Amino acid sequence: MITVAEALAAVLELGAPLEQEFVPLGEADGRVLASDVAATRNQPPFSASAMDGYAVASTDVSEGDRFKVIGEAAAGHRFTGAVSVGEAVRIFTGAPLPEGATRVIIQEDVLRQGSTITLRGNLDEGLHIRPAGGDFAVGDIIAAPRRLGPSDVALLASMNIAQVPVRRQPVVAIVATGDELVQAGEVPRDDQIIASNSLGLAAMFRRAGAISRVLPIAKDTPTSLKMALSLAEGADLLVTIGGASVGDHDIVADVAETLGLERQFYKVAMRPGKPLMAGRIGKMAMIGLPGNPVSSMVCGEIFVRPLLDRFLGLPASARRRTSMPLSKPLPANAGREHYMRAVGANGAVAAFDRQDSALLTVLSQANALIVRPPNDPARNVGDMVEVITL
């Protein structure tokens, strides 16, 4: 058996960042920025008013001061003249500050009569000016790699980046194997079960930024397996589920080897999981996950998602690991790294009592995995543990 770290390092060897492509900004959310992008303008592009009020040329003002209103500046409509001492320009939020103006008096602090304003008492002391370039300046960059979110989309828009350089999405072909499996919607015989992992993993990989292709279930025969694996052609990654163990009925490795697979490893010292296979068939990476429902989902999280991150050009550290205090004690761990299904709430985390790797109900209730190192001693409430957010 090899360690999880050794297995993960081997898996990451199978991938490299995919090529760059450009997408319209409206489709960039969730994609991974492939090259730094630089602002071609300042934001704000001009010094602007932060409030509705009156722009004046004096910063030192007091109650009773009077100003002559000489014009108006609105968002999108600059006042083209300059403002001098004793003058004011009616101004609205977001409007360019007129030349000469150094302060905006908010409208609540002003009494206006005709074209004259008089300042009231208890003046708001703010200048209410947003300086040009205060958010970002020409040449400021958004650094790649970065998985883009809604706020990044807004920022890219304000930088006027209409076409965004992103990594191509990896295509993942998913093949569930086993004579016992039927697709959801079919009627299983009494010794059969529904293939659950392929659809669950497809959803997980899509959330990670991949394009998932669920292929037909393969029976435990070389002919059926070769047929299913041939349908994976053109994918960046082939993920098989089941048939990666050492049982007499686990023929995925044998068949994949006839297709040119160089197998990299076989058993990983982890719970849930253990049987795992990785390699490459021609240009396509391949990962064989265990068939156990929870094992396949956890190994998808621990091995496949980091590989997808690698295809997307993200560093391994992009994985969402954190540390949290326990809200419930944990027994000592045995010799394999253990990924315990858990619930995090209010800054603390607790593992479920039932950790059997067949329990999808428990996984479905979990929002986190607690990572236990091999031979980790018993832990008490308040002890910090490593956590993967699901």
Next chain:
Amino acid sequence: MITVAEALAAVLELGAPLEQEFVPLGEADGRVLASDVAATRNQPPFSASAMDGYAVASTDVSEGDRFKVIGEAAAGHRFTGAVSVGEAVRIFTGAPLPEGATRVIIQEDVLRQGSTITLRGNLDEGLHIRPAGGDFAVGDIIAAPRRLGPSDVALLASMNIAQVPVRRQPVVAIVATGDELVQAGEVPRDDQIIASNSLGLAAMFRRAGAISRVLPIAKDTPTSLKMALSLAEGADLLVTIGGASVGDHDIVADVAETLGLERQFYKVAMRPGKPLMAGRIGKMAMIGLPGNPVSSMVCGEIFVRPLLDRFLGLPASARRRTSMPLSKPLPANAGREHYMRAVGANGAVAAFDRQDSALLTVLSQANALIVRPPNDPARNVGDMVEVITL
């Protein structure tokens, strides 16, 4: 001014759960379950072996015991006979347990010679049987409402729910308003800026489960605004950006009122934000967000997302609020509820120094908002604060 809680309660009045529709399980990830679904089968559907090994009829066995191998059971291929004392059935992980079997001896603990097995020493003590219905039983439900994730998809598959009852996705029409705005990709005049919020909010609402429709930018004229708002027809929710303040140039409310809007409120005691509008035009809900970049994104988070949850039939408590300790002190808060851009890491959270509501760069770096109540005193490192995860 009204409080955030009052404003949110008024906003939630604008929506009600949308109708139910059925989607194929492969498209159910991220959708919200609209009705309870019940398992029509047990999982496992039969008592099954948890390991590769030999099924025997004795739980009390010891080194040197011998058994005659009378057959084989594999996943998908039940052994149809029964096993008696002194007999064993070769069995593989996931295979149905033969009648009479009460324990599985793992293959590593067995010496096999022809059709006889002899037990080795240091026997693994586990029974290695997964009882029928151990994960879920006929009639066990997944309770609605629930936003479905990859593990739920796997669970639904194993329950053989091929068509999933979910809420229809709310359609949100988004209109940015203002003479100063141009679309990303265009060349702005020197008193113009790029419309950033519409694309950022569209991405946020999509992530929340909505279908976002970004409409053309409306100029600050009744004709342009009426034109843009008319394009929203058929949406469940119209979100306008900008023009909801009390400045002379904020005409969204006036125009919306001519279209039948019953305006519900106007100013909210919050930072960033303040100008906000809500109401209903015919059957369509309407929310007017402030035009300030960060204000519109934060108000989208605080008001629009809960309303989308309501359309999706999710309880208001589904919002992801938690409490975390501060890793950096905070100054006292003034009279408005303050949503501070912050970064959470390793179970603690720190606010950015720069909280100006025009700074998209800061929002883009934030992964959390710290919620400060009005007049909250200064807070120290370690004090617990309310946090919204972004």
